[in-house]
Amino acid sequence: MKAIIHVTLKKGVLDPQGKAIAQALHNLGFDGVTDARQGKFIELDVAANTTEAQVKDMCDKLLANPVIEDYRVELRSKS
Amino acid sequence: MKAIIHVTLKKGVLDPQGKAIAQALHNLGFDGVTDARQGKFIELDVAANTTEAQVKDMCDKLLANPVIEDYRVELRSKS
Numbered sequence: 001m002k003a004i005i006h007v008t009l010k011k012g013v014l015d016p017q018g019k020a021i022a023q024a025l026h027n028l029g030f031d032g033v034t035d036a037r038q039g040k041f042i043e044l045d046v047a048a049n050t051t052e053a054q055v056k057d058m059c060d061k062l063l064a065n066p067v068i069e070d071y072r073v074e075l076r077s078k079s
Numbered sequence: 080m081k082a083i084i085h086v087t088l089k090k091g092v093l094d095p096q097g098k099a100i101a102q103a104l105h106n107l108g109f110d111g112v113t114d115a116r117q118g119k120f121i122e123l124d125v126a127a128n129t130t131e132a133q134v135k136d137m138c139d140k141l142l143a144n145p146v147i148e149d150y151r152v153e154l155r156s157k158s
Contacts, residue, residue, distance in 0.1 A: 032126030047111030
């Protein structure tokens with residue numbers, strides 16, 4: 001089974017990396033971009049009996065910083 | 080409109096960050112995790128007339144390294 005995790009900065013937390021991306025895209029001539037935010041995307045291969053609660057536990061303990069980051073978890077059976 | 084971009088390492092490219100995550104999860108007692116891969120997740124606010132081709136152009140020129148990374152692009156109207 002696969003666990004797909006998206007970790008993003010909470011709304012209101014300054015994202016300097018995103019700002020740098022937006023600025024660089026402007027410099028390249030992509031003027032339509034008004035904002036950019038960057039997050040992490042983590043794909044785990046997990047045992048078939050893994051629950052969403054376990055994956056959230058992993059996020060809280062290691063993968064995300066719950067003070068400034070949100071995460072969302074999705075479990076997918078391999079196909 | 081929002082452009083959602085996932086940048087991941089190509090299959091076969093060594094992912095030391097992912098290996099570190101898998102090892103750290105093992106050390107925390109999450110034994111069900113057999114592999115981890117980490118990628119980037121970028122959210123752009125773009126003008127409403129932006130096409131997928133333009134966003135792919137941004138990926139090729141700035142957001143991804145096409146030599147070792149794959150990306151996928153998704154356009155979403157704001158709701």
